[in-house]
Amino acid sequence: MNGNVPASTRTLRVLTFLATQPGPVPMERIASAVGLPRSSTYHLLKAMISEGFVVHLPEEKRYGLGVAAFEIGSAYLRHDPLERLARPLLAQLVAEIGQTAHLGVLHGRELVYLLKEQPPRPVTLVTDVGVRLPATLTASGRALLAELPPAQVRALFPTPESFVRRTEQGPQTLTQLRRILADEKRQGYAVEDSHITPGVASVASAAVDHAGHPVAAISVTFRTDAIPSSERFLLARRTRQAADALTRRLRG
Known part of the structure; x- marks a missing residue:
């Protein structure tokens, strides 16, 4: 994924990846799956959390689909x-x-x-x-x-x-x-x-x-x-x- 890919496309790819997983996953796996740097993945996930599409589990250091996605x-x-x-x-x-x-x-x-x-x-x-x-x-x-x-x-x-x-x-x-x-x-x-x-x-x-x-x-x-x-x-x-x-x- 290069810098020309729209943010909306990156967001959809994160949602699609999370939807195929059996449960919440670490941020590193998300970044690798969608081809984003770790820092970009962090900011994208933060925005998705604020909208309810992703949930962060701090004790497990993992991310999963939020209520809005369901x-x-x-x-x-x-x-x-x-x-x-x-x-x-x-x-x-x-x-x-x-x-x-x-x-x-x-x-x-x-x-x-x-x-x-x-x-x-x-x-x-x-x-x-x-x-x-x-x-x-x-x-x-x-x-x-x-x-x-x-x-x-x-x-x-x-x-x-x-x-x-x-x-x-x-x-x-x-x-x-x-x-x-x-x-x-x-x-x-x-x-x-x-x-x-x-x-x-x-x-x-x-x-x-x-x-x-x-x-x-x-x-x-x-x-x-x-x-x-x-x-x-x-x-x-x-x-x-x-x-x-x-x-x-x-x-x-």
Whole structure:
């Protein structure tokens, strides 16, 4: 890279490089990857940090994608292509299980619902298209957070004040959240029971893109007295299958 390359191009190359990494990286690797001197890389990263596109982890001396980068990615994916790919999968899921299904994406610390498919006689829910809820309290939000690098989760929830209370349930610290996310990532789906509405539960799984970044989550919501505990694993497994199908479509 020579001095004639515009700053905007250098910025995009930094973002592209960081997006391909499994986690935050040292500045030296960024400088080498994009062909910049160390001093120029430092000033460029400083400007990107101030705009929220990069986050600096001083204890680790590493840099990763910031919240603004994820918001732009989510904004693109909330448009028609994602909804067209997901809608048939949600319709098929609802036809098979007879419960309400949603498609949701992360927007900062919130989960935003993009699609909602319902059976003939649906349960009345607060979740609807365009509704935003705290990501840590929803199965969809946690399914997506579980696929983010730990540094990105820490950037989203740096203090106890970052966590929202709704029904006095759900994680209230980063340590609690990380423990829950690790367990849910291991099992392949997230579960929320009465965190948003008492007596209503959800299961959700995330769909990811070519780089393994979470794009959207498919969830199924039901009344806790309608689905016995013994049957919820089957519901979770079917939701996981729908999310995997969306992943294949996204990578298609």
